[in-house]
Amino acid sequence: MTLPKAIHELEFSHGAMYGPEEEAALLEVLHASAPSCGPKVKEFEERFAAYCGCPYGLAVTSATAGLELAMIGVGAGPGDEVITTPISWISTANAAAARGASLVFADVDPRTLNLDPGDVARKITPRTKAILLVHLFGQPCDMDPLRELAAPRGIRIVEDCAHAPGAEYQGRKTGTLGDIGVFSFHQQKNMTTLGEGGLVTTSDRALYERMLSYRSLCCRTYDPKGKYLPLDAARFPMGRRYWYLDFDDVGYNFRMTDAQAAVGLVQLAKLDGFNARRRELAAEYSRRLCGIPGLTLPYVSPDVKHVFHSYCVQVRDKESFMWAMYTEKRIKVWSHYMPIHLTTAYRNRGHRDGECPVAEEAFRHYVSLPIHPRLTAEAVDYLLTSVRDLA
Numbered sequence: 001m002t003l004p005k006a007i008h009e010l011e012f013s014h015g016a017m018y019g020p021e022e023e024a025a026l027l028e029v030l031h032a033s034a035p036s037c038g039p040k041v042k043e044f045e046e047r048f049a050a051y052c053g054c055p056y057g058l059a060v061t062s063a064t065a066g067l068e069l070a071m072i073g074v075g076a077g078p079g080d081e082v083i084t085t086p087i088s089w090i091s092t093a094n095a096a097a098a099r100g101a102s103l104v105f106a107d108v109d110p111r112t113l114n115l116d117p118g119d120v121a122r123k124i125t126p127r128t129k130a131i132l133l134v135h136l137f138g139q140p141c142d143m144d145p146l147r148e149l150a151a152p153r154g155i156r157i158v159e160d161c162a163h164a165p166g167a168e169y170q171g172r173k174t175g176t177l178g179d180i181g182v183f184s185f186h187q188q189k190n191m192t193t194l195g196e197g198g199l200v201t202t203s204d205r206a207l208y209e210r211m212l213s214y215r216s217l218c219c220r221t222y223d224p225k226g227k228y229l230p231l232d233a234a235r236f237p238m239g240r241r242y243w244y245l246d247f248d249d250v251g252y253n254f255r256m257t258d259a260q261a262a263v264g265l266v267q268l269a270k271l272d273g274f275n276a277r278r279r280e281l282a283a284e285y286s287r288r289l290c291g292i293p294g295l296t297l298p299y300v301s302p303d304v305k306h307v308f309h310s311y312c313v314q315v316r317d318k319e320s321f322m323w324a325m326y327t328e329k330r331i332k333v334w335s336h337y338m339p340i341h342l343t344t345a346y347r348n349r350g351h352r353d354g355e356c357p358v359a360e361e362a363f364r365h366y367v368s369l370p371i372h373p374r375l376t377a378e379a380v381d382y383l384l385t386s387v388r389d390l391a
């Protein structure tokens with residue numbers, strides 16, 4: 001077996017790709033004393049929100065933090081139910097659990113592995129506060145039926161867009177398809193801000209203000225005459241010559257730094273290019289892997305623009321395939337993700353096998369192949385040949 005030079009690129013799906021533009025942006029911030037939430041953060045929030053097509057953006061330390069802010073935004077707490085998907089990174093469900101809400105896992109569509117609106121409909125109760133959906137692997141959910149379920153009942157929709165910046169449903173970008181969108185800029189995501197980072201989008205001024213406040217400890221500034229200043233002034237209190245601080249509730253420090261935001265601005269400008277490369281790679285994978293018995297390729301809905309955070313295939317015997325890929329080909333593939341209701345954390349909260357049979361069956365078969373813009377032609381060739389050999 002001859003391994004390609006760039007074999008390390010196949011070992012894990014690590015998409016971060018930085019160039020001289022990020023380097024220059026970082027140095028500029030460094031020379032400006034690299035503040036926390038400063039002017040670069042504000043600019044990044046505005047540009048990212050405009051990119052998605054909505055008025056408000058709120059940069060945060062991670063999507064895990066952003067999802068919790070979103071749950072605060074919609075007011076999910078003890079006594080409420082939040083319907084979510086079992087197939088996601090555990091942060092999605094944790095956001096609701098952390099606020100004391102009960103998780104209700106709805107099953108997925110077997111083709112896309114996104115939330116199945118039919119099962120969501122069955123799981124709605126008078127206590128349902130929000131539907132917390134995930135645009136899994138970069139493919140937006142089937143939004144129309146979900147919105148038809150949510151809107152008349154006053155149920156809020158929160159989109160976990162961690163896999164899907166720049167993805168579209170019927171021509172509209174993720175982050176604008178529900179009440180709140182949450183993005184991740186962790187190093188493995190489609191764009192990155194120095195290893196960690198996130199951003200929350202909304203078109204609702206009241207939701208924005210609530211999340212803005214909790215991002216920064218619910219801190220409020222008021223002038224010496226006791227007049228409260230607008231919340232936006234609380235973002236940059238150092239610009240005021242004199243102020244007092246008060247705190248409206250128990251909040252968090254989820255602020256992004258200017259260094260992350262400066263890199264985020266550069267990455268945002270490159271995002272469409274990164275996504276185009278992912279889509280090109282996915283098309284090549286699908287072309288070269290089609291027709292293999294027992295290997296099911298990703299289904300892409302005609303309603304969406306898929307940005308292929310992951311390229312997820314289904315194989316008959318997942319364990320042997322993953323093991324052979326590793327031992328015989330030195331390629332580590334991952335199974336994204338263990339259904340959340342079957343993790344120890346959620347079994348300990350009362351969840352059980354059989355809650356989501358479609359997701360549980362799919363988990364026996366799904367495997368994500370490495371896909372990211374840094375892959376060389378040689379590495380891609382080696383990957384696809386290896387999959388053909390072993391699938």
Ligand SMILES: *Cc1c(COP(=O)(O)O)cnc(C)c1O
Binds near residue numbers: 091185197
């Ligand atoms: C990565 C990820 C998160 C969490 O993002 P962080 O920025 O790492 O906190 C949440 N949801 C999904 C679907 C993810 O893939």
